[in-house]
Amino acid sequence: xxxxxxxxxxxxxxxxxxxxxxxxxxxxxxxxxxxxxxxxxxxxxxxxxxxxxxxxxxxxxxxxxxxxxxxxxxxxxxxxxxxxxxxxxxxxxxxxxxxxxxxxxxxxxxxxxxxxxxxxxxxxxxxxxxxxxxxxxxxxxxxxxxxxxxxxxxxxxxxxxxxxxxxxxxxxxxxxxxxxxxxxxxxxxxxxxxxxxxxxxxxxxxxxxxxxxxxxxxxxxxxxxxxxxxxxxxxxxxxxxxxxxxxxxxxxxxxxxxxxxxxxxxxxxxxxxxxxxxxxxxxxxxxxxxxxxxxxx
Numbered sequence: 339x340x341x342x343x344x345x346x347x348x349x350x351x352x353x354x355x356x357x358x359x360x361x362x363x364x365x366x367x368x369x370x371x372x373x374x375x376x377x378x379x380x381x382x383x384x385x386x387x388x389x390x391x392x393x394x395x396x397x398x399x400x401x402x403x404x405x406x407x408x409x410x411x412x413x414x415x416x417x418x419x420x421x422x423x424x425x426x427x428x429x430x431x432x433x434x435x436x437x438x439x440x441x442x443x444x445x446x447x448x449x450x451x452x453x454x455x456x457x458x459x460x461x462x463x464x465x466x467x468x469x470x471x472x473x474x475x476x477x478x479x480x481x482x483x484x485x486x487x488x489x490x491x492x493x494x495x496x497x498x499x500x501x502x503x504x505x506x507x508x509x510x511x512x513x514x515x516x517x518x519x520x521x522x523x524x525x526x527x528x529x530x531x532x533x534x535x536x537x538x539x540x541x542x543x544x545x546x547x548x549x550x551x552x553x554x555x556x557x558x559x560x561x562x563x564x565x566x567x568x569x570x571x572x573x574x575x576x577x578x579x580x581x582x583x584x585x586x587x588x589x590x591x592x593x594x595x596x597x598x599x600x601x602x603x604x605x606x607x608x609x610x611x612x613x614x615x616x617x618x619x620x621x622x623x624x625x626x627x628x629x630x631x632x633x634x635x
Contacts, residue, residue: 384613390438394607395425398610398612402615415443418441435465438464444458458487502534510527511523547578554570595609
């Protein structure tokens with residue numbers, strides 16, 4: 339069975355001071371911005387959809403909470419819940435059948451002006467379907483996954499744009515509905531992503547986020563002597579529009595993802611994604627509660 343997931347591409351990173359771009363990066367970056375045709379600012383807080391396997395189209399909805407854990411904004415917690423649906427390989431209805439339920443908790447640590455790390459634990463309930471028509475549910479009809487992952491990101495930011503290359507390493511463990519290990523016991527997966535965030539206005543309310551990601555993996559099966567070959571299994575290309583109203587502590591995101599699968603038909607699965615993230619500031623335990631404001635700032 340194909341193993342695909344989501345990622346979540348949320349990067350709750352505090353703004354970094356502006357500084358000159360190294361000369362060696364100016365020309366390539368200029369070409370990149372020319373291709374995008376836009377100039378902008380900080381990275382978005384979108385919760386990118388997970389890979390859902392075979393199909394033509396898919397839909398993803400997620401609700402999250404982001405909270406600063408210290409006054410310097412070096413530590414941040416991101417929790418979210420998400421639901422996904424998808425079409426059959428022979429139709430184009432993205433709401434045709436259930437695909438996945440996700441619970442995710444991730445902690446981020448900004449340990450340097452340009453460097454950030456994170457550690458996360460995720461639970462996924464993913465529906466399983468036959469690979470041939472009529473594409474009905476398998477028996478059992480779903481599998482469960484526990485995933486532990488960490489990532490390292492390099493952050494380059496100016497007042498107009500942000501570039502974030504990220505290395506993400508995952509350990510995945512699969513179970514059937516009775517929490518008995520599946521034949522595919524473990525999977526190690528490496529994800530390499532480049533994200534560019536562009537500010538569309540001076541107030542950083544409207545943003546465009548573009549990213550490209552490659553996923554490499556190797557699996558260990560119960561009756562096999564070793565691990566499968568390490569290989570590039572899929573690619574994900576994402577474009578998001580992000581809205582962060584000044585009057586609300588919420589970021590709204592709408593996006594599109596093209597998921598390219600290797601050696602599978604259809605080769606591309608097209609996703610529509612929506613999410614909202616409630617941003618909570620750090621509050622010291624000794625801080626008194628203030629009276630409710632009569633007007634939103």
